[in-house]
Amino acid sequence: MLLPDAAFRGDSFELDASESMPVSAVRFDNYWALQFDKFDPSVPGRIWRTEATVASTDTKALGGVRLTLLDSISGFDFNPSVPAIVSAWVKNPGLREYGTQLSERPIQVDDLSALELMCELLLNNKRTRPVVVFSEGKGIDARANAARTAMRLAGLAHVFVLGDSQVDELIDSFGREFSVWGGAIRTYNAGFDPFSDEVSVHPIATREWLQHRFRSHDQFIEVLLRSFTALSLRRTSPDHDLPTVRTVKQASLSYQLAKLDKPVTDERSAILEQENSLLRQQIQEKTDEFNYADAEVTAAQVERDQYRAQAMAMRALVQRLEEQVGTSQAQPTYPPALDQVDAWALEQYPGRLVLLNRAARSAKKSPFSEPQLVYRCLDRLARQYVEARRTGSPVDALFEDLGVGLERTGDPNRLSQWKEKYFVPHRGTNRFLEWHLKRGSDHNEANTLRIYFFYDEDDEQVIIGHLPSHLTNSQT
Structure with a gap:
């Protein structure tokens, strides 16, 4: 395809579709935007559209690429991909966003300095790309797997390899529930907050799961690629970073009209x-x-x-x-302290009781003097309370023999000023912790008990959002 002279001058130009590859390029001020359509040779009616926008300032060059599938016939599968120019830009001259260099190679975390840089990126609230952290393990070439992954995900994600010597430091930083070790791979999605996030938001792929689920590491890479390309579509607007071809053309036309x-x-x-x-x-x-x-x-x-x-x-x-x-009525064994409450609940009551990560953290730090009472309450919630809610039976007196009362938490509108405490993310919405178990009222955390929860009608299970201390309200 021959380009017109205007293309070499950096001016706007268009090429028709006579060769089945229409091109439209627009220049306005310091913006250049190009749209290129390519008809799929194997699927009739399918068009691959690539849009690229570049801009310049006195100190930096900006670039953005968008690949769109236009398909007139639904039902055909396709493989997501990253435009080749993005990979080329990552290699040379290099791309940076939110203060971080994008790379087609994994970053080795073999010392404290590298770990601090990785943690800084994980906690960066401007980060939009996932971070994939590989851990080393016997019989696994984590570095080679990470290298192949980083090459395929260049521009979409950041890839790190955590050395064995840095595992304990990562646990110290974020807790064991948010760490990775023994050949596992964890994805830290954007907005990572180890103090309020649930573990499931930043999923871990254990070595056993990977071996059971995939015949090769390349298959796992394909899963990540599909997931991360989908994430890249969920930006607030195509113009979030750089304007699209249409936006640049609209600005150019408006400027010409004004003249x-x-x-x-x-x-x-x-x-x-x-x-x-x-x-x-x-x-x-x-x-x-x-x-x-x-x-x-x-x-x-x-x-x-x-x-x-x-x-x-x-x-x-x-x-x-x-x-x-x-x-079904066998009495479980209660641990002596609350430091194992999350693992205990998961083992004893899968499908009946969910202890959110924030609740487990508050329990582990709590000075409450009767951990056995907490375990008995959780046991009662998972067994009798869930059964009563499933069958529509009364629940008011279920906890009286424990010296504990079941009450409504309060008015959600009034308590919304403490939204981060009384509301928890669940299935894409914020759910109010509408019920709580209560014993004592002097706010002494050693002898006052509160267990805040709601009942999930769809999955018929109790969701625990906080325990065992009293949450802030207008009286506290």
């Missing part, structure tokens, strides 16, 4: 028609985006309902089996 003196001219009419064409194109693309998103939501809801139905059937089967073998 025209006469209200009605052929030139002005031509520019207005170009503006109208851009608006029609934008409306059509937004309609297509909405239809695609609506179809994805519907499919996700169907899949969710299928999994929930399977989970409910499995819970019912487990309950019947427990009753048959006489273990």
Whole structure:
């Protein structure tokens, strides 16, 4: 394809679709934007659209690339990818964002200085890309796996390899629940906060899970690639970083209109028609985006309902089996302290009781003098309370023999001023901890008990958001 002279001058130009590859390039001020369409040779009606925008200031050059799939026929699968120019930019001259260099190679964390830099990136609230941390393990070439991963995810994610000597330091920094070791791989998503996040938000792939789930590490890379490319679509706007081709063209047309003196001219009419064409194109693309998103939501809801139905059937089967073998009412063993409460709850009551990470942390730091009472309350919540809610039986007197009362937490509107304490993220929304178990009222944390929770009607389980101390309110 021959480029016109305007392309070499850095001016705007267009090429028609006679070669099935239309190109539109726009220059306005210090912005250059290019849109390039390529028809898929194997899938009729499918178009791959690449948009690139570059800009310059006195001190830096800016660049952004967007790859879009335009598919008139639904139902065909496709492999997500990163535009080749992004990988080229990462290698030379190099890309930086939110103060961090993007790389196609993993960063080795073999000393305290490297660990501090990694932790600084993890906690950077401007970070938009995931961080994938590999850990070394016997029989695993973590560095080679990380190298292949970093090459495929260049521009999409940051990749680190944590040395064995730095595992303990990472545990000291973020706790064992947010660390990684023994050949496992953890993904730290954007917005990482070890003090309020749930562990599941930053998933870990254990060595056993990887070996069971994937025949090769390359298959795991494909999963990460699909996940991270989907994340890159969830930005607030295509113009979040740099304007799109349409935006640059619109600005150029508006500038040309403002320069025209006469209200009605052929030139002005031509520019207005170009503006109208851009608006029609934008409306059509937004309609297509909405239809695609609506179809994805519907499919996700169907899949969710299928999994929930399977989970409910499995819970019912487990309950019947427990009753048959006489273990459903077996008294569990309570640990002597609250430092194991999260592991204990997960082992004893899967599918009945969820102890959020924030609750486990507060329990481990608590000076409450009767940890056995906490365990008895959790046992009662997981067994009798869940069973009563499933069958619609009364729950008011379930805890009286323990000397503990069950009460509403209060008015969610009034307590919303302490939103970070009384509301917890759950299934994409914030849920109010509407119930609490209560003993004592003198606010002495050694002898006053509070367990704040809500009941998940969909999954029929108790979600514990805080224990065992009293949360802040207008009286405290």
